[in-house]
Amino acid sequence: xxxxxxxxxxxxxxxxxxxxxxxxxxxxxxxxxxxxxxxxxxxxxxxxxxxxxxxxxxxxxxxxxxxxxxxxxxxxxxxxxxxxxxxxxxxxxxxxxxxxxxxxxxxxxxxxxxxxxxxxxxxxxxxxxxxxxxxxxxxxxxxxxxxxxxxxxxxxxxxxxxxxxxxxxxxxxxxxxxxxxxxxxxxxxxxxxxxxxxxxxxxxxxxxxxxxxxxxxxxxxxxxxxxxxxxxxxxxxxxxxxxxxxxxxxxxxxxxxxxxxxxxxxxxxxxxxxxxxxxxxxxxxxxxxxxxxxxxxxxxxxxxxxxxxxxxxxxxxxxxxxxxxxxxxxxxxxxxxxxxxxxxxxxxxxxxxxxxxxxxxxxxxxxxxxxxxxxxxxxxxxxxxxxxxxxxxxxxxxxxxxx
Amino acid sequence: xxxxxxxxxxxxxxxxxxxxxxxxxxxxxxxxxxxxxxxxxxxxxxxxxxxxxxxxxxxxxxxxxxxxxxxxxxxxxxxxxxxxxxxxxxxxxxxxxxxxxxxxxxxxxxxxxxxxxxxxxxxxxxxxxxxxxxxxxxxxxxxxxxxxxxxxxxxxxxxxxxxxxxxxxxxxxxxxxxxxxxxxxxxxxxxxxxxxxxxxxxxxxxxxxxxxxxxxxxxxxxxxxxxxxxxxxxxxxxxxxxxxxxxxxxxxxxxxxxxxxxxxxxxxxxxxxxxxxxxxxxxxxxxxxxxxxxxxxxxxxxxxxxxxxxxxxxxxxxxxxxxxxxxxxxxxxxxxxxxxxxxxxxxxxxxxxxxxxxxxxxxxxxxxxxxxxxxxxxxxxxxxxxxxxxxxxxxxxxxxxxxxxxxxxxxxxxxxxxxxxxxxxxxxxxxxxxxxxxxxxxxxxxxxxxxxxxxx
Numbered sequence: 001x002x003x004x005x006x007x008x009x010x011x012x013x014x015x016x017x018x019x020x021x022x023x024x025x026x027x028x029x030x031x032x033x034x035x036x037x038x039x040x041x042x043x044x045x046x047x048x049x050x051x052x053x054x055x056x057x058x059x060x061x062x063x064x065x066x067x068x069x070x071x072x073x074x075x076x077x078x079x080x081x082x083x084x085x086x087x088x089x090x091x092x093x094x095x096x097x098x099x100x101x102x103x104x105x106x107x108x109x110x111x112x113x114x115x116x117x118x119x120x121x122x123x124x125x126x127x128x129x130x131x132x133x134x135x136x137x138x139x140x141x142x143x144x145x146x147x148x149x150x151x152x153x154x155x156x157x158x159x160x161x162x163x164x165x166x167x168x169x170x171x172x173x174x175x176x177x178x179x180x181x182x183x184x185x186x187x188x189x190x191x192x193x194x195x196x197x198x199x200x201x202x203x204x205x206x207x208x209x210x211x212x213x214x215x216x217x218x219x220x221x222x223x224x225x226x227x228x229x230x231x232x233x234x235x236x237x238x239x240x241x242x243x244x245x246x247x248x249x250x251x252x253x254x255x256x257x258x259x260x261x262x263x264x265x266x267x268x269x270x271x272x273x274x275x276x277x278x279x280x281x282x283x284x285x286x287x288x289x290x291x292x293x294x295x296x297x298x299x300x301x302x303x304x305x306x307x308x309x310x311x312x313x314x315x316x317x318x319x320x321x322x323x324x325x326x327x328x329x330x331x332x333x334x335x336x337x338x339x340x341x342x343x344x345x346x347x348x349x350x351x352x353x354x355x356x357x358x359x360x361x362x363x364x365x366x367x368x369x370x371x372x373x374x375x376x377x378x379x380x381x382x383x384x385x386x387x388x389x390x391x392x393x394x395x396x397x398x399x400x401x402x403x
Numbered sequence: 404x405x406x407x408x409x410x411x412x413x414x415x416x417x418x419x420x421x422x423x424x425x426x427x428x429x430x431x432x433x434x435x436x437x438x439x440x441x442x443x444x445x446x447x448x449x450x451x452x453x454x455x456x457x458x459x460x461x462x463x464x465x466x467x468x469x470x471x472x473x474x475x476x477x478x479x480x481x482x483x484x485x486x487x488x489x490x491x492x493x494x495x496x497x498x499x500x501x502x503x504x505x506x507x508x509x510x511x512x513x514x515x516x517x518x519x520x521x522x523x524x525x526x527x528x529x530x531x532x533x534x535x536x537x538x539x540x541x542x543x544x545x546x547x548x549x550x551x552x553x554x555x556x557x558x559x560x561x562x563x564x565x566x567x568x569x570x571x572x573x574x575x576x577x578x579x580x581x582x583x584x585x586x587x588x589x590x591x592x593x594x595x596x597x598x599x600x601x602x603x604x605x606x607x608x609x610x611x612x613x614x615x616x617x618x619x620x621x622x623x624x625x626x627x628x629x630x631x632x633x634x635x636x637x638x639x640x641x642x643x644x645x646x647x648x649x650x651x652x653x654x655x656x657x658x659x660x661x662x663x664x665x666x667x668x669x670x671x672x673x674x675x676x677x678x679x680x681x682x683x684x685x686x687x688x689x690x691x692x693x694x695x696x697x698x699x700x701x702x703x704x705x706x707x708x709x710x711x712x713x714x715x716x717x718x719x720x721x722x723x724x725x726x727x728x729x730x731x732x733x734x735x736x737x738x739x740x741x742x743x744x745x746x747x748x749x750x751x752x753x754x755x756x757x758x759x760x761x762x763x764x765x766x767x768x769x770x771x772x773x774x775x776x777x778x779x780x781x782x783x784x785x786x787x788x789x790x791x792x793x794x795x796x797x798x799x800x801x802x803x804x805x806x807x808x809x810x811x812x813x814x815x816x817x818x819x820x821x822x823x824x825x826x827x828x829x830x831x832x833x834x835x836x837x838x839x840x841x842x843x844x845x846x847x848x849x850x851x852x853x854x855x856x857x858x859x
Binding site: 078080123124126127130167168170171174175178182185186189193202204205206207208209210258262263266267269270271273274275276278393394397403 | 412414415417511639642646650653654655656661662663664665666667715719720723724727729730731732733767
């Protein structure tokens, strides 16, 4: 059983300067390298660069959205165990407004390359009522507006409580969470439909929004595991974030891994079994041209092996093993998004032929570029306040949490 | 470090799970005395009514076996109607019991302890009702063993590619695991009843049932381990059973049946309908059996929150299906949904929508979540709504298929109605027997969440 220290000193709970500088510089370095590779990739990719950018953008966005989901659910369920790790998720979700800026290149330059429905006469007049550029932009504004507002509001309750210690703020967050969760579910689903599903504008699947959500849940629990393991190495956190918290996060990571597989299987199984051409189109692209290997990789990586890695109790309670499982799942979450987007790449801007499976330099560039910016924003946010909401009324419950 | 506000603010403080001035002995007394005191007259009245309704079921099924499924209102093109609706309705109800006993256990939700026993019993009885439909809907229940792969001289085997086959296996697995889970949980309490028995007969019956439980350290360790393993096994079953039920429809190519969101949507709907049934059963039970201090308003409120949450998930699925039907640009797909909402079955569609999506919205307000009459009424609405949901999915998708010349309309016969009403008789009779003869609250588990359990 964890033994909480007598008092938590807020001054100890901030990110130490050397760590902050190191992390910040790493993030900026990654962004810089990413920028160079992005430039090289864009020059090489013959008008197909924005696929790379969309994957990189969406990968980090799903982590940020996962962060918002995590904070929402903790308040929705009046959770006690998670107080000591909530600040991390709050900082991760705080990046959401910046993703609106990172989305601008797609709107400004990428629409034509990415979305065939922007081409004249590619979709029917009735479908063009939904899939048209102005409405697409309006919807994106709504999504970013909802996410930014929700993450800001929940964060401000929490940061204000650090100053005032007013437990009523916790009650306010609990009151805010249910409605925000509802909007979150709708916006994430439709963002998934707009940005990813409409890459194949004739294809449709009602479960697609849930699939995107499942991936972002894997992403956040992996990221949180890694952040917690890093913080645990700071002396001040010895009795604050413990293996008990890792265990809980690990269980959620395991649970959502199974959930993702369940959703992915449901989608595949029903489309395969019914075998209707307009639906099988999606899997047909991913079972040919080298993509069949990526499909197999996803099945074995993100589910079968991940299941076996994360199943034992020990791998959730041992920092090294959990870190391995978390990095594993983040890698395969990237593979998942890559698998969703990259098969739609053409050979070049004028070709109608799809490119075979393969990684472009731009893929790595965009991943590092957006990732570097994302990490920089998170680290800066973490430095701006205590790393633990130390006046949360449920802090003690969290410190004493056992599985 | 615990701030005093923690104890004051009801929005933040942890609710006491057992109210009143109770200790371990009084909890045991409260629950055990229900089955130890002489049977109240009211119980006989209720049981008589339920048994009468169960008799209606026996007559309906008897006539069905005699005459064949022609006594139901099935026609071309509606070859599945109230039978499969009733089947899905009852399987769904079962899911809440497993969610409470297994998933909430894994989530360390301590409030589950006072409701899990009754909810699991409800699961078993609901699954029995569902299985009865599997047996009778073919019209030749004496061939029901054909579901089972038995080697035979004809060399004929089941069609393993049929979801109906998977359904049979899924349901049987579910029933078996739920029964084991329920029974393992019962053992310590059966031993309590044995130890308190005042007559030889009770002592022998409960003695046999409690399988030699003495409450030894080693017994408890094995018990806790078995309980955790069974909870782990039951958790995927909550998802798999209704997923496979949804496959019965979604693997087809029928617009309205074939859609990828069906698996999670059916699971959410099952939990939604199941919690409503738990409320229908437990709200009166806590009143009549004096269990208000164990099944508190907080428990009722939590269940209402789950009803609201799962109701919203179901609403999400309704809207997503409708949106994608339009987005798909597929005329048949979109027609099916327009036909659902504005065709001859619009009354069923809007009943479903009002009951399932609109009625739980009152639970946004604490006042209604903690109001017993509102809880009960909404639970009734949800139960009705979930029946309509299955009927809308099954009936409206096939009553107007690809050939307008083959369109039809389903009218239930008296036998459709009596068979379905009869299953309620079977269900309620079994539940009344359960509350009369077995401890309806898990005594030992409730003690574990009382402050007295943490003396160190």
